[in-house]
Amino acid sequence: MLTPDDLSARTARAVSAATAAGAELGLQVDDARVLHDMFSVVVHLAPAPVVARVPTVLPPSYQNTPDVQAAQQRAELAVASRLAEQGHPVVPPSPLLPAEPVRRDGFSMTFWQFVETVSDAEPSMSERLEQTARLHAALRDYDSSDLRFWAPFANIPDGLAALQGRDDLLPASDLARAQREWTVIAPVLTSRGAFEAHFPDVELQVIHGDAPYYNMLTTSRGELWSDFEMVTVGAVESDLALLGPDDVATYNEAVTALGLRPVDQRVFRVTEAGARLAVVAALAMAPELPPLQDAVAPMIETLRTTPELHEL
Known part of the structure; x- marks a missing residue:
């Protein structure tokens, strides 16, 4: 460390x-x-x-x-x-x-x-989810030819492999659970063709890649989208992973008003599993960033208490 x-x-x-x-x-x-x-x-x-x-x-x-x-x-x-x-x-x-x-x-x-941020602002989650819907609408027709397919999930296998034998970071039983679940969901999260074959009615598009409702800055000019480091091609569901039902309902209302589809619960279930594993796999970077251990601890507990996916 x-x-x-x-x-x-x-x-x-x-x-x-x-x-x-x-x-x-x-x-x-x-x-x-x-x-x-x-x-x-x-x-x-x-x-x-x-x-x-x-x-x-x-x-x-x-x-x-x-x-x-x-x-x-x-x-x-x-x-x-x-x-x-x-x-x-x-x-x-x-x-x-x-x-x-x-x-x-x-x-x-x-x-x-550089933009001046408003430090004492209390962002509205519902407004940010409406902004997320507008972001997805804005990115819908973006040329995706130069973008990777689900870049955030591409780091999971290397991260899990690096945690092998590192019980100080992730107990072997938790790692085994993560690896089993990754085996189930990896085909559709790493191959565009496999995803489209399994979910033919769910279109792919350019998405933010990393919780856009969280990665907004409150400024004197209003809320601004930021941090597109993981911009990628994927399903919009992964931008919403780990949100609760009420928040998903807020997004659905906003996106429906824009003439776009609501969240597909089958895809949401798979991308939620992927999001959990992406956070856990990030522990591989803890030797370079020790605070990650405490930051990821709640997600490890979530992994333990969430029913394991055995099939798509």
Whole structure:
């Protein structure tokens, strides 16, 4: 496990890399300030109105494949750019820099427009779910040819494999349960053809990929969509995984008003299982991010108390 000193040193390296990259691209950076530090270090390159997102903790599938990471970052920038151009409420890439990932000192980073957040705001979940419905409507016709199929689920097998023999992170009985369930759902979550054959009436489209109702910023300009790091092709159900029935009903009402289909409960059941396993598999990154152990603990308990899927 990395120590607190190790984590602080990594954050400092990320800030230094972002500052140097910004300066090389012509920004004035006198007072770089860390806004967030978890899987990525998010840095305001003040006084420039630019935020650098510097991923520092990567899933096993990214660690030795920088080209895969860069391709995902390009997809994120492209989707956010198009939404912004169409007038949708999104945090856009910085107009001061090219919308391309920049590699510096071992980090691949992206640059975004700085927006002032409202710290004491209490977001409305129902309004955010209505925004999620509008996001799905906005992404419905987006060209998906350059996007991966369900990118968030692609990290599950490597994550579970890395947890083998790590009872200190995940007991063997829990790992065995996770691996059995992954065997059941993997075919339709890793193959577009298999999904379409099993669920012929459920169309696929571009989706946010990571709980869009959570990844919104409350700003003086209203609620803005953000963090499209896992943008992907999939079914809208996976953007709603782990929500309760009342929240799903709110989304269904909003999406029906837009002329789109409500949630398919068969697909929702499968993507909920996938979402649980994705969180548990993320424990493979705990040696690099020790707070993950406490963060994932409730999901392990959920895994234990949720009936296991034995068939689709």
